[in-house]
Amino acid sequence: MDEFIRGFWTFAGSYWWLVFPLMGMAGGAAKAWERAAKNRHERRLERIRVKGEMKAAEFEAKALMRGTGAHPQIVDAAASVAPDELLTRLMGEHDEITARWLDYELDVAKLIAFPAMSDGRQPLTAAFLRAKKTADALRPASADAKVSEQRITEYLDAVGNYAVAFEVAERDARRLRDSTFTEDERKRLDRAQKLLQVAIDESATQAERHVAYQRVREELDGLILLSDEAVEVLEKQVARELPAPAPRPEAEQ
Structure with missing residues (x-):
């Protein structure tokens, strides 16, 4: 046992510089374990909720x-x-x-x-x-x-x-x-929401509404599954005709 202890300290004295990377590795492992434990805890709390x-x-x-x-x-x-x-x-x-x-x-x-x-x-x-x-x-x-x-x-x-x-x-x-979405997916949802406002805006031209509608569908593709009924309702809103302009008052005689 004495020989083992003396051998250990001889090794430690010769390779003292290994302490720093070993400490870094230990610290990294500790942080990884802490993150895993936190994730397990959060999942457990979610199941309980x-x-x-x-x-x-x-x-x-x-x-x-x-x-x-x-x-x-x-x-x-x-x-x-x-x-x-x-x-x-x-x-x-x-x-x-x-x-x-x-x-x-x-x-x-x-x-x-x-x-x-x-x-x-x-x-x-x-x-x-x-x-x-x-x-x-x-x-x-x-x-x-x-x-x-x-x-x-x-x-x-x-x-x-x-x-x-x-x-x-x-x-x-x-x-x-x-x-529950990633940052990029949230940006797509935000763009879709803004485009949707154009798609159903009665003051926009029919061409503008149609382009906006197509882009809404593209942004939502793979993110949100729209039912056939929801698509039908939206398409009716997009296809609405522009309100007729108010008639001009006749010039006074």
Whole structure:
């Protein structure tokens, strides 16, 4: 052991200059480990946040079923309400949520501003789309349709989940905005937003609007997938004819 210690100090004395690069390597390794640990911590927090929001959504959905949630028009299935009146209220709430979703789905400006609302890879958006699919599948053909009490209860639960899932997804999309994109992608989104203003500007010529529309599509290609319905709405806005000029007043006799 003594010989080993003496050999070590002899080596250290002869190659003392190796201490500096070794310290640099150790420092770099420590920083890399710290970054990896931080990334793991952030990913863990994100998973906890998503699970927490979905659990909150579950509790809110149960509250909605008791008539104490954020949507008082959804009433308790056990309340003394005629089945057709209950279905009317539920279907009205169902339609309202769908209309709020379509405000994003069909409005390209909103999709650019809040891209997560159209991105099924986002967990909360995916949860909302699943809730929508379930509510749509359980929706009766009409408010006076003959459905069982169990089916009404299932539809009540589905609409409650649909409402909460939308609120959570919308809140998350407004929090994220374009933060999931790279700097270059964010610049493309910004250009697309500015070009979109020209594309739907009634004071611009039809040629100017058409060129701006084509460039909007180019900027969004690979970033945001526009639905066929959103493209159709946008193309109608772009193709609008310019307002006719006001007639000149006749010269006074």
